[in-house]
Amino acid sequence: MENQMDVENYIIKNNIKLLILDCDGALMDTVESHYLAWRDTYNKLGHEFVTFNEFQKQYAGTSGFELVGILNHKFNYTLEIEKTVKLKDDIFITDYIQSVRPFENVLNLVKQSYGIIPMVVASGGETAVVNEMLNLNKISKYFVDIITINDVKQGKPFPDLFLEASARFNVFPHECLVFEDSNAGFQAAKNANMKCIDVNELGNIKNKKKLK
Structure with missing residues (x-):
């Protein structure tokens, strides 16, 4: 889908009753900032x-708790998961969150959908971090609820986040439309039996980073 009208037609044609937006990498341009915060954490x-x-390729969409566990296993690290995630979140909030902004095309879609169809943010991030990002950018008002990894047992690619959203609003999964950017998110939507749009198809909203 290349433009706003395509999305509107898709919503009408498929009788969509709830929009579910991933936060990091889909709604908010955070991938580089999260990476730097994680790198700083591990260096510290x-x-x-x-x-x-x-x-970006392997761990985008993975919750912090799962990421630390994966890397502990991969590199034989023995980091305490909760303490490591807490340190990373503190670094992200202190050093990087002020520069985080929403993707313009996705934000435009949100603004045009506001008041017409309910929208939920469903994120693998921590509640405090997600709320802070949305509040700093003054966009919390557009969403009827914020669901994070703290609200479910398993993060993406498991469907828990998306199914929690549909359950809270008494909407069938097939009546939900998910906006995602990562393979883990796409798989989670599929596992939830929900329709999904890759935000990369909403115009060229992503800046390709050259970090190594």
Whole structure:
């Protein structure tokens, strides 16, 4: 889908009753900032972190708790998961969150859908971090609810986040439309039996980063 009208027609044609937006990488341009916060965290703890390319391709959409566990196993690290995630979130909020902005095309879609169809943010991030990002950018008002990894048992690619959204608003999964950017998110939507749009198809909203 290349433009706003395509999305509107898709919503009408498929009788969509709830829009579910991923936060990091879909609604908010955060991938680079999260990577830098993770890299700083691991450096502070005396460990190397993965390259930006690997982070973007393999771990985008993965919750912090799951990411630390994966890297512990991969590199034989013994980091305490909760403490590591807390440190990373603190670094992200202190050093990077002020520069985070929403993707313009996705924000335009949100603004044009506001008041017409309910919208939910469903994120693998921590509640405090997600709320802070939305509040700083003054866009919380557009969403009827914010669901995060703290509200469910399993993050993406499991469907828990999206199914929690549909359950809260008594909407069938097939009546939901998910906006995602990562393979984990696409799989989560599929596992939830929900329709999904890759936000990369909403025009050229992503800036390709050159970090290594």
